[in-house]
Amino acid sequence: MNSNVPEKGRPFEEILKELENFGKDDPKYKEAKTWSLVYYLNEEYTQFLNDAYSKYFSANGLNPTAFKSLKRLEKEVLRFTADLFHVDYEACGVMTSCGTESCMLAVKTYRDLGRSKGIKKPEMIIPETAHVAWDKGAEYFGVKIRRAPLDENWQVDVKTVEKMINKNTVMILGSAPEYPHGIIDPIEKLGKLAVAHKVPLHVDSCVGGYILPFMEMAGIDVPVWDFRVEGVTSISADIHKYGFAAKGASCILYRNIDYFRHQVFANQDWPGGVFASPAFLGTRPGGAYAAAWAAIQANGIEGYVSLAKKTIEVSNLLKEEICKIGCFEIIGKPIVSLLAFRSIDKDVNIFAVGDVMEEKGWHIDRLQMPDALHAMVTAPHEKVIEAFITDLKDAVQTVREHPELAEEGQAATYGMISHIPLRGMVRKQVIDIFAESYKLNATEIDLSDSSAVAPGGGDSEAGKKSLVDKIIAWYVKKKS
Numbered sequence: 464m465n466s467n468v469p470e471k472g473r474p475f476e477e478i479l480k481e482l483e484n485f486g487k488d489d490p491k492y493k494e495a496k497t498w499s500l501v502y503y504l505n506e507e508y509t510q511f512l513n514d515a516y517s518k519y520f521s522a523n524g525l526n527p528t529a530f531k532s533l534k535r536l537e538k539e540v541l542r543f544t545a546d547l548f549h550v551d552y553e554a555c556g557v558m559t560s561c562g563t564e565s566c567m568l569a570v571k572t573y574r575d576l577g578r579s580k581g582i583k584k585p586e587m588i589i590p591e592t593a594h595v596a597w598d599k600g601a602e603y604f605g606v607k608i609r610r611a612p613l614d615e616n617w618q619v620d621v622k623t624v625e626k627m628i629n630k631n632t633v634m635i636l637g638s639a640p641e642y643p644h645g646i647i648d649p650i651e652k653l654g655k656l657a658v659a660h661k662v663p664l665h666v667d668s669c670v671g672g673y674i675l676p677f678m679e680m681a682g683i684d685v686p687v688w689d690f691r692v693e694g695v696t697s698i699s700a701d702i703h704k705y706g707f708a709a710k711g712a713s714c715i716l717y718r719n720i721d722y723f724r725h726q727v728f729a730n731q732d733w734p735g736g737v738f739a740s741p742a743f744l745g746t747r748p749g750g751a752y753a754a755a756w757a758a759i760q761a762n763g764i765e766g767y768v769s770l771a772k773k774t775i776e777v778s779n780l781l782k783e784e785i786c787k788i789g790c791f792e793i794i795g796k797p798i799v800s801l802l803a804f805r806s807i808d809k810d811v812n813i814f815a816v817g818d819v820m821e822e823k824g825w826h827i828d829r830l831q832m833p834d835a836l837h838a839m840v841t842a843p844h845e846k847v848i849e850a851f852i853t854d855l856k857d858a859v860q861t862v863r864e865h866p867e868l869a870e871e872g873q874a875a876t877y878g879m880i881s882h883i884p885l886r887g888m889v890r891k892q893v894i895d896i897f898a899e900s901y902k903l904n905a906t907e908i909d910l911s912d913s914s915a916v917a918p919g920g921g922d923s924e925a926g927k928k929s930l931v932d933k934i935i936a937w938y939v940k941k942k943s
């Protein structure tokens with residue numbers, strides 16, 4: 464045995480301590496230093512979710528007739544969501560494990576609905592800014608993507624969408640909002656197209672679904688984006704984002720069963736018994752349903768409204784302060800709590816700023832096309848805005864004084880990857896390197912080390928060189 468499993472089992476306490484230690488270098492989300500990935504309120508609330516999760520830890524939603532408790536929890540979560548999205552209980556839906564699963568299920572559903580109408584070469588029209596889960600769904604389910612460009616407001620260009628609709632179109636998509644820049648597509652206009660051309664319209668509200676309704680209740684101006692728009696046939700929304708549930712909780716709701724039935728899988732001939740399943744997962748974790756239900760009960764409408772209000776105040780302050788620095792601009796006019804900012808000063812490389820901020824302990828995502836930094840804001844970020852802006856000003860100063868930073872670290876990696884013209888080749892390289900990193904003898908992917916050997920060494924290809932080295936080497940070879 465090469466793995467480090469002990470011959471004899473170890474005491475629980477010792478194992479738990481070691482587990483905790485594994486996370487010592489993880490992003491510092493409890494201090495609100497991460498601007499993506501985690502939706503965290505406080506320790507007491509997290510412990511409460513933990514308790515709720517544990518009560519159904521072993522329960523399995525695979526067979527809805529066995530654990531009636533889970534079916535009830537799921538239904539109550541979905542009814543609450545239906546109320547939020549203004550659809551009656553003719554609506555149909557399921558809880559899923561994540562936004563990606565919800566989006567991919569919609570692709571499968573509309574492909575099969577299309578097939579039932581005789582469409583053999585299904586196509587879907589999605590905005591350029593649609594979440595990558597849609598590309599994944601298209602690839603998995605053999606649906607061709609037609610990518611609609613954006614207009615000057617960074618919203619999908621509805622006129623082009625209309626031109627793209629043809630006899631093979633099985634669905635069109637709008638986001639509320641899209642992840643990269645936090646912009647809401649013009650759902651009402653898309654709804655008109657959907658009705659006129661009789662095509663299904665899905666609204667991807669994975670990130671916005673549990674904040675937009677509460678913003679509206681708080682009196683904030685929000686365009687209509689949900690089932691009130693005629694033509695919207697389904698919506699995906701993640702309770703594990705602004706619903707502040709435990710991870711593993713999203714949902715998809717369809718206006719009625721005529722759509723949803725195409726999502727359901729059944730096999731009547733399996734020797735294990737007649738089998739039916741409403742989503743991708745086989746075993747479905749009961750804990751995630753229980754924690755989602757508990758999160759909704761604990762926050763209540765009032766709690767969510769006050770969180771939404773605070774979140775938008777914090778986002779607005781953040782946008783203002785970023786713009787005041789003078790060398791950045793916010794991309795588009797996001798009204799929700801996600802935003803992207805880019806440099807408008809040629810001496811301030813945005814990715815180098817990202818690297819300096821990371822050294823200061825901030826976890827911040829990089830965007831491409833255009834190059835930018837990203838922030839997903841939550842209410843607890845209120846306590847760090849001042850520190851963040853101070854560090855951001857410092858970072859700008861450092862980058863101005865050290866232009867070489869643009870050619871080092873992650874700035875070099877992101878700068879290069881986002882500007883290499885042969886996108887198909889970049890994709891191939893990324894797949895190779897990513898797959899390598901899953902070899903059991905690989906070291907982790909290192910996005911910042913531009914030295915020849917990644918820390919920790921390792922026997923595999925991925926362990927020998929950092930990502931930046933490999934792509935640079937490949938690109939230089941390609942060009943020469």
Ligand SMILES: Cc1ncc(COP(=O)(O)O)c(C=O)c1O
Binds near residue numbers: 669
């Ligand atoms: C608009 C949108 N759709 C889909 C997803 C995918 O969600 P998940 O990461 O839970 O799979 C996200 C994630 O941020 C998103 O913002």
